[in-house]
């Protein structure tokens with residue numbers, strides 16, 4: 001269905017399509033408790049000693065998510081903003097795998113970064129939504145996120161599908177790289193992945209994002225904080241918010257708040273605190289720092305997380321493995337941005353000055 005259907009905007013439709021998109025992303029990729037990618041058999045990455053992710057915008061946040069998981073599996077990993085590749089890359093040689101994360105497969109900065117890496121001997125892999133895109137054609141290998149076409153300029157379902165694909169890919173790569181080890185709780189992680197589409201459905205059915213958007217939509221500024229996997233989710237939450245509401249929003253690693261941004265915090269700067277596991281002490285303590293300066297705290301976390309006792313407001317996410325919890329938190333934040341933009345009567349599907357795909361450097 002190419003139209004908006006029952007929805008007022010493509011963005012809202014695409015947010016609501018996430019359970020189906022995620023089912024497609026996952027299909028056939030977890031078999032007998034193991035991760036399998038059709039065109040990437042065991043041994044594909046046995047010559048790789050370093051993985052470098054390159055991406056822009058929302059795809060960069062998904063790349064940060066994947067990079068953290070790969071790093072924690074013991075693989076040397078770097079994540080570079082594609083537009084900064086020339087000055088930010090570390091050493092690259094034929095033991096480097098460059099992974100381009102790009103929904104469209106056409107972003108000029110990302111394509112350029114991959115070409116620079118492959119010129120130095122790197123092997124390349126495109127993680128994209130578009131079959132036959134330039135990235136897919138130019139890279140040595142391509143993995144499709146299978147999210148289906150995305151019309152809204154602000155990426156939503158493709159972020160979720162990218163993050164899941166990269167989480168699975170991190171397991172596939174780690175299995176081949178000699179010094180790496182599979183995640184200790186991999187079995188539970190893969191089991192819980194099966195429930196992710198249903199958990200997203202629960203968020204969509206039970207969310208109070210509209211009420212929260214209404215409560216805070218005339219604030220001065222909006223902060224999003226998180227640590228660990230909550231960090232890329234906080235950055236993505238802020239990016240989405242600024243893209244479609246035109247309001248000032250910033251995302252921070254929770255622990256950085258006190259190194260500058262705290263100077264801006266008042267009772268007019270709601271802080272969305274993303275917590276995805278029990279391991280979010282920094283997010284809680286820094287949320288309290290902001291609260292002491294008057295900021296209302298919106299906790300985006302499971303019901304039993306200690307942050308709930310601190311926060312004024314709570315956006316609930318179902319209990320699941322911490323690797324998937326961040327994606328559920330992200331769905332809540334997508335909905336907050338959508339409803340805030342709707343209240344402000346912004347042209348949600350086509351925000352000013354932005355393009356779905358940026359084909360110039």
Ligand code: G6P
Pocket residue numbers: 056057058059101102103104105106107110153154155354355356357358
């Ligand atoms: C543009 C879009 C963003 C997107 C970025 C990267 O800026 O507006 O939503 O995240 O490009 O696009 P890509 O197709 O490479 O993922």
